Amino acid sequence: MTVRVLALLVRLLARDGWGRAMLAEVAALEEPRAQRRFALGCVGALLTRSASWLRISGVLLVAAVPTLLFAGPGGSGDVAGLAIAGTAIAVCLVAVVHVEQMPVVARAACAGGCLWWAGLLASEAVRSHPQWALALLAACVAAAAWRGGLLAALGAAFVTCLAIFVVAVGTYAVLPQLAPAVAPANAVHPVIENQIESTDPYVGELLLAALFGIVLIAAIRTTAGPMAQPPRNR
Template sequence: MARVLGCVLVAAMAALVVLMLVASPDKAGEGGPVFGVLLAAYLVAFLYGRPDLSAVATGVAAAVLWLAVVALIPPVSLALALLSVAVAGVVGVWLTRNPVAGLAAAMSSALLITTVAWALVTYGPERFVPVLDAPGAADPLLESRIEAPDPYVGLLALGALLAVVLVAVRRFRTVNAAVST
């Protein structure tokens, strides 16, 4: 079930990336391959890393909590997103006593929070869009909608790095189990 949920999360992010790249064809040449690699890391982690359902659910719960706070105190905040990812990792370890579950929880929350944040700042109500200083912009809201998702690429990359670590740990354990027998 965790694999299915993970694949759904990756598919949602992939659909949003496609929508964003279609809206900004000039970014597609440089951003498309980067997003492809990042999403591939997530996909491999969900399929090969085999995270526990409780870990993925913890990541989803952290993202839902982040969304609730953002809904009460807009606009979206990268600092709050990073805090939520860290909390997901800590809670994942605390619940399962397994550091790998913490990695999976943090990875899952990073992916879902990035997806929701991009959707909110791009397509959501104005109150969710952070006001960015755009001197001389004809439409400051439009400029903020265009620029606001950019910092979340770092969050997406952080989650992808956690995904790579998750796969490496899984591979290490598989090889050690084979050598031990």
């Protein structure tokens, strides 16, 4: 049990040779008490790494999605829509574990999320044109690609889409009066209907995040496959 729990944490927080060395070391210990003591030390070491906290932040970002999506007005939609959203969230949970070059990805996603949030708070034009987020996404991906290459760009695309979804839907949840006036004039609850209609376009960001997540997982597994194969004897 100790080895399995540590393996789960290493999978989440340390996708590198150091994490694999931890697992090999704890598996070599035969006494359960020694295994537990060593595993606790490993967990403490993992939690002192900045990359670990960045990955935990990514998990929390994904965890915010269902709260914002299902707890707000209009969250109990049709079954098909809920199934699609649930599948996208599940994909994002898997993909966040596969993100590599976390510092580069985190800087790009934080910049994108903060800029979009500032735009939502300051500009009615930004609130009325959610499609402008795609231009910001492209800029964040380009910056990540320049700093870290393809895997960093895919990770930045995935996390930035999540960040834009969370800041937009979260802003309209806390400040529904900021939502653009898109409800019909005869609406019974115009503020609520404006909030629902204004958050709908950002569901596309969630689906886009899931799509980038799938591509990221495939790319990571493709590049890791040849490295994981042992050399052949000649």
